Amino acid sequence: MTAAPARTLDVVGIGNALVDVLGHESDEFLAEHGLVKGAMALADTDRAHDLYDDMGPATEISGGSAANTMVGVASFGGQAAFVGRVRDDALGDVFAHDIRAAGVRFETPPAVEGLSTGRCLIVVTPDAERTLTTFLGAAAEIGPDDVGPDLIASAQVTYLEGYLFDQPSAKEAFRFAAQSTHEAGGRVALTLSDSFCVDRHRADFLSLVEHEIDILFANEHEICALYEVDAFDAALQHVNHHCEVAALTRSAKGSVVVSGAEVHVIDTCPVDGAVVDTTGAGDQYAAGFLYGFTHGYDLGRCGQLGSLAASEVISHLGARPEVALSDLAASLLT
Amino acid sequence: MTAAPARTLDVVGIGNALVDVLGHESDEFLAEHGLVKGAMALADTDRAHDLYDDMGPATEISGGSAANTMVGVASFGGQAAFVGRVRDDALGDVFAHDIRAAGVRFETPPAVEGLSTGRCLIVVTPDAERTLTTFLGAAAEIGPDDVGPDLIASAQVTYLEGYLFDQPSAKEAFRFAAQSTHEAGGRVALTLSDSFCVDRHRADFLSLVEHEIDILFANEHEICALYEVDAFDAALQHVNHHCEVAALTRSAKGSVVVSGAEVHVIDTCPVDGAVVDTTGAGDQYAAGFLYGFTHGYDLGRCGQLGSLAASEVISHLGARPEVALSDLAASLLT
Numbered sequence: 284m285t286a287a288p289a290r291t292l293d294v295v296g297i298g299n300a301l302v303d304v305l306g307h308e309s310d311e312f313l314a315e316h317g318l319v320k321g322a323m324a325l326a327d328t329d330r331a332h333d334l335y336d337d338m339g340p341a342t343e344i345s346g347g348s349a350a351n352t353m354v355g356v357a358s359f360g361g362q363a364a365f366v367g368r369v370r371d372d373a374l375g376d377v378f379a380h381d382i383r384a385a386g387v388r389f390e391t392p393p394a395v396e397g398l399s400t401g402r403c404l405i406v407v408t409p410d411a412e413r414t415l416t417t418f419l420g421a422a423a424e425i426g427p428d429d430v431g432p433d434l435i436a437s438a439q440v441t442y443l444e445g446y447l448f449d450q451p452s453a454k455e456a457f458r459f460a461a462q463s464t465h466e467a468g469g470r471v472a473l474t475l476s477d478s479f480c481v482d483r484h485r486a487d488f489l490s491l492v493e494h495e496i497d498i499l500f501a502n503e504h505e506i507c508a509l510y511e512v513d514a515f516d517a518a519l520q521h522v523n524h525h526c527e528v529a530a531l532t533r534s535a536k537g538s539v540v541v542s543g544a545e546v547h548v549i550d551t552c553p554v555d556g557a558v559v560d561t562t563g564a565g566d567q568y569a570a571g572f573l574y575g576f577t578h579g580y581d582l583g584r585c586g587q588l589g590s591l592a593a594s595e596v597i598s599h600l601g602a603r604p605e606v607a608l609s610d611l612a613a614s615l616l617t
Numbered sequence: 618m619t620a621a622p623a624r625t626l627d628v629v630g631i632g633n634a635l636v637d638v639l640g641h642e643s644d645e646f647l648a649e650h651g652l653v654k655g656a657m658a659l660a661d662t663d664r665a666h667d668l669y670d671d672m673g674p675a676t677e678i679s680g681g682s683a684a685n686t687m688v689g690v691a692s693f694g695g696q697a698a699f700v701g702r703v704r705d706d707a708l709g710d711v712f713a714h715d716i717r718a719a720g721v722r723f724e725t726p727p728a729v730e731g732l733s734t735g736r737c738l739i740v741v742t743p744d745a746e747r748t749l750t751t752f753l754g755a756a757a758e759i760g761p762d763d764v765g766p767d768l769i770a771s772a773q774v775t776y777l778e779g780y781l782f783d784q785p786s787a788k789e790a791f792r793f794a795a796q797s798t799h800e801a802g803g804r805v806a807l808t809l810s811d812s813f814c815v816d817r818h819r820a821d822f823l824s825l826v827e828h829e830i831d832i833l834f835a836n837e838h839e840i841c842a843l844y845e846v847d848a849f850d851a852a853l854q855h856v857n858h859h860c861e862v863a864a865l866t867r868s869a870k871g872s873v874v875v876s877g878a879e880v881h882v883i884d885t886c887p888v889d890g891a892v893v894d895t896t897g898a899g900d901q902y903a904a905g906f907l908y909g910f911t912h913g914y915d916l917g918r919c920g921q922l923g924s925l926a927a928s929e930v931i932s933h934l935g936a937r938p939e940v941a942l943s944d945l946a947a948s949l950l951t
Contacts, residue, residue, distance in 0.1 A: 516881045516917050536870055544878035547850045583850050 293577035298349025298444035300367030331418035345381035355570025364388035436467035445476035549586035552594035563602025632683025632778035634701030665752035679715035689904025698722035770801035779810035883920035886928035897936025
């Protein structure tokens with residue numbers, strides 16, 4: 284019998300490796316291009332090119348939902364790794380550079396053939412809402428072979444994007460990762476990603492949440508979509524009999540963390556200045572929560588750490604923290 | 618052995634019988650008169666007269682926290698009674714007329730001597746906040762003799778104002794009513810009334826909540842004051858081990874209803890038009906909740922009925938509903 288590998292990692296995230304391309308546009312721009320505000324739509328190569336051509340000057344910044352979360356965990360001082368697929372091209376280099384520079388282990392080798400590195404075209408409207416059009420590219424070709432069971436076994440938690448369910452091989456990678464995690468005695472976390480993603484995969488997600496997910500992250504729209512209910516409280520009653528821990532974010536209303544009889548109602552943290560850009564909030568909430576969870580804090584404190592990280596990221600453009608979250612969190616972690 | 622009296626009433630409320638005197642004034646008016654915005658201060662006869670002299674034209678309308686709640690229960694179609702003391706003067710007649718006209722049983726005989734009928738001078742500032750200065754008058758002289766044990770025994774729930782603790786004989790009436798209720802097999806509900814009231818009587822209220830109260834109503838400020846904590850979630854964790862049911866209101870953030878492992882997070886209902894006047898919200902939330910509770914609805918639905926009643930009352934000046942809450946509630950009560 285060999286010894287189990289030491290748990291040197293707090294969290295390993297698996298998701299789409301994407302570079303975000305952010306531009307400010309009007310509501311009319313959304314209408315002209317048939318975009319649904321606040322949603323994430325998938326695009327093929329041609330559609331992505333056409334949309335990019337019409338956008339004004341933009342900013343490139345490494346993104347991807349689970350990747351952003353791993354950067355947040357590292358910013359709190361946690362040990363995080365990311366698994367995701369890029370191509371050996373310029374944007375792939377950017378992605379790898381940025382996530383490593385943020386202190387996240389990233390060892391997935393770049394693909395040497397196939398589609399180019401995935402990108403997410405993000406249109407920011409004047410109301411600070413973000414509308415996403417994603418060309419998955421190389422990211423979609425992630426498969427079970429990219430998920431190293433040893434890496435998984437070295438982490439306390441494996442964190443998975445719901446977006447992985449949008450492509451067959453990524454879905455296989457998801458299932459393999461979940462199975463490997465449980466075999467190694469770890470916890471599996473899932474973020475539902477967005478309400479349209481939930482609509483696309485509801486039956487799968489319901490089964491996953493019931494049987495395989497230990498920690499569920501969702502915002503109000505996503506959790507209501509999952510259970511096909513209108514009221515947050517109705518979704519809350521469903522999810523509390525459905526998985527071990529659920530952390531449900533509600534924008535300005537804060538979040539609710541529920542684990543059986545233990546329920547925490549957590550407020551948002553005040554934002555310095557104006558709210559500039561809201562979408563990274565969910566990714567960073569998960570980062571704060573997972574940092575707390577893997578460091579033995581109670582669930583209420585985990586939620587507070589999530590709120591703290593979310594408040595930092597919505598105060599500026601971009602979905603990754605601009606200051607060390609460990610510094611911001613010092614007063615909560617005594 | 619005699620048969621227990623039939624439970625012909627849903628709720629009997631016991632509180633200060635007051636007539637509200639409402640006027641619109643500026644923030645400067647509050648400052649000049651040393652009033653703390655949003656709070657309720659007690660005044661003696663002279664102070665009440667001086668303040669009234671300085672107020673501009675005002676509107677008289679029957680009030681009192683528990684009295685308002687009983688009017689709300691009746692408006693839902695419930696059977697409600699009120700116990701409270703007025704004097705045999707013009708304002709006393711107004712109070713008795715109005716509460717009876719609203720369908721609430723009111724049989725406390727008016728005092729024939731002593732202080733005049735109590736009044737609550739309410740200054741509404743441009744931000745729709747209400748600042749209260751109460752001259753209790755005859756209301757404060759309520760005592761155990763005014764609490765009819767047969768009336769108590771005929772109700773499912775006895776609803777008590779925290780404000781009763783501000784006067785010795787009223788406090789005795791409170792304790793006698795709670796004891797009589799439990800002897801008759803009913804439930805005792807308490808509203809903490811306001812955070813300054815909680816500060817005045819914290820030790821008593823903590824003991825009451827633990828030993829005598831079955832259903833606790835409080836807003837966020839009050840429940841945080843009770844447990845001397847800053848964060849709502851911290852108060853939530855305390856109260857959930859402290860009484861059978863707690864219904865905690867959070868203004869625009871809705872409410873949280875907690876009963877052991879059962880927790881509901883309830884949203885506000887949309888208000889038609891602008892929010893005009895906020896303070897009656899707590900009284901009417903309690904009305905909706907108690908109507909639901911005494912009619913066998915689950916706690917989530919009770920909270921929704923509370924939100925519904927609160928949304929009606931904040932849409933106009935005055936703390937009693939202007940339309941039949943039973944009509945508004947029809948869609949929730951199928």
